Amino acid sequence: MSLQLHDTATRTTREFQPRIDGVASIYVCGATVQGMPHVGHVRSGLNFDVLRRWLAHRGYDVRLVRNVTDIDDKILEKAAAAGRPWWEWAATHERAFEDAYDRLGCLPPSVLPRATGHVTQMVELIQRLMDRGHAYASGGDVYFAVDTWTAEYGRLSGQRLDEVQQGETPSGAKRDPRDFTLWKAAKEGEPSWPTPWGRGRPGWHLECSAMSTFYLGSEFDIHGGGLDLVFPHHENELAQSTAAGDGFARYWMHNAWVTLSGEKMSKSLGNTLTIPAVLQRARAAEVRYYLITPHYRSTLEFSEPGLAEAGATYRRIESFVQRVVQRTGAVEPGEVGAEFAAALDDDLGTPQAVAAVHGAVREGNAALDGGDDAAARDAAAGVRAMTGVLGLDPLDERWAERSGEQDAALGALGQLVEAMLQQRTQAREDRDFATADLLRDRLHAAGIAVEDTPDGPMWTLKDG
Secondary structure: OOOEEEEOOOOEEEEOOOOEOOEEEEEEOOOEOOOOOEHHHHHHHHHHHHHHHHHHHOOOEEEEEEOEEOOOHHHHHHHHHHOOOHHHHHHHHHHHHHHHHHHOOOOOOOEOOEHHHOHHHHHHHHHHHHHOOOEEEEOOEEEEOHHHOOOOOOOOOOOOHHHOOOOOOOOOOOOOOOOEEEEEEOOOOOOOEOOOOOOEEEOHHHHHHHHHHHHHOOEEEEEEEEHHHHHHHHHHHHHHHHHOOOOEEEEEEEEOOEEEOOEEOOHHHOOOOEHHHHOOOOOHHHHHHHHHOOOOOOOEEOOHHHHHHHHHHHHHHHHHHHHHHHHHOOOOOOOOOHHHHHHHHEOOOHHHHHHHHHHHHHHHHHHHHOOOHHHHHHHHHHHHHHHHHOOOOOOOHHHHOOOOHHHHHHHHHHHHHHHHHHHHHHHHHOOOHHHHHHHHHHHHHOOEEEEEEOOEEEEEEOOO
């Protein structure tokens, strides 16, 4: 079976045919480094990490670019509110994001470009758009003229031109409210760069078009990101890039949200779960397993019970592989099974792929119980190969190095805390508030912060 991918632009699942035989080029919209990474942020990175690993397994030379948006309205606002330089604020949170990706097992991208390092390419792109009559300057700002591209605008997101709202407040005068900002005029106290249209800083959409084509060429294979980026960000990227004469992305892939209480997880809603906090409650491999097992286009409703169940399920995979090694010696990765391969070839079907892994685990455990060590070793070799593609091989050095006494202690702590929280929940249901408060106070004294949410109590280790 050939690899099939769902393309947002055509709303169809179609065969992956790269622009260059044997090469897969991917641009993934990375973090806007305005704050700490939460599970909603990293899901995209994990989903495209699995895609990258599967393409590499299939023999492709994968070139993956994941950008860093290090200049943005929100970065400037939050840095100013904190009384810190904008560049220091951005760098601090960029490191936090990269640490989160690394701890969750993402392979490093081929290149990690920052927006501030590519202003030259952005100015060149603006000039190309102006030369073609698709952009204009006004009051120091530069805008893309949507009415010059009406035949194409909206084809990615399905937006109707008469309903388009860019959701931005310009400082200059737009000719048309549907036009979007390419370049923002300099403001006092903000960083700026010189251009033919005056000093200023780039618009968000412009950044990604310039960086993706600089590293991957005027046409590349896959452009990825979260579902929330389809409009206006990716729609505007597509418009300005194709209007400038670039072929741009051949496939558009978008992962769905992580939600909490039915709402998209976002900092503005105040319902985020930062990666450092989540990693206090579960091992990194277990968090990765939890986030990649659902299909990338399916919404994932985050819950503590769901995370705990995922951890227990992943430990069954670990336990099987470790049993085989203890009985028969070292096991090298083998071949992925046909069911597993068919699942990932079908638009990266991770639920079915993970089911194939567990099928092999069950067969391997049965072989162990029946004394058939050879069959158990074959099953374990297959499990290592399949989990390796998912970035979850239990014997990978990444997880082995981080699975010692610290993880054992974390697991023990987690079980104790969850037991106390269950007692507290029961006490509250029984209206025994004195006992419930006592349990909360004991946890607090032990350095455990408890937050009551619509999905039940959530706990973290307190700072310091």
